[in-house]
Amino acid sequence: xxxxxxxxxxxxxxxxxxxxxxxxxxxxxxxxxxxxxxxxxxxxxxxxxxxxxxxxxxxxxxxxxxxxxxxxxxxxxxxxxxx
Numbered sequence: 001x002x003x004x005x006x007x008x009x010x011x012x013x014x015x016x017x018x019x020x021x022x023x024x025x026x027x028x029x030x031x032x033x034x035x036x037x038x039x040x041x042x043x044x045x046x047x048x049x050x051x052x053x054x055x056x057x058x059x060x061x062x063x064x065x066x067x068x069x070x071x072x073x074x075x076x077x078x079x080x081x082x083x
Contacts, residue, residue, distance in 0.1 A: 034071055035069050
């Protein structure tokens with residue numbers, strides 16, 4: 001996942017969570033088992049969404065965090081209605 005962000009006036013309104021959910025759903029539909037990203041600003045958001053920290057690196061004068069999300073299978077339930 002790269003270059004996903006919310007502009008400052010729309011932060012802390014749940015849009016980041018919605019974006020992550022959509023990206024995870026599309027990734028699952030594509031058959032991916034895990035996805036990775038790096039961040040230097042939204043570490044708290046991803047931790048709340050159960051992403052797992054893999055590594056913390058210093059890049060120039062700031063730290064970036066590399067994290068991953070293990071994707072569970074999407075199960076589509078079909079309701080069978082009585083005839």
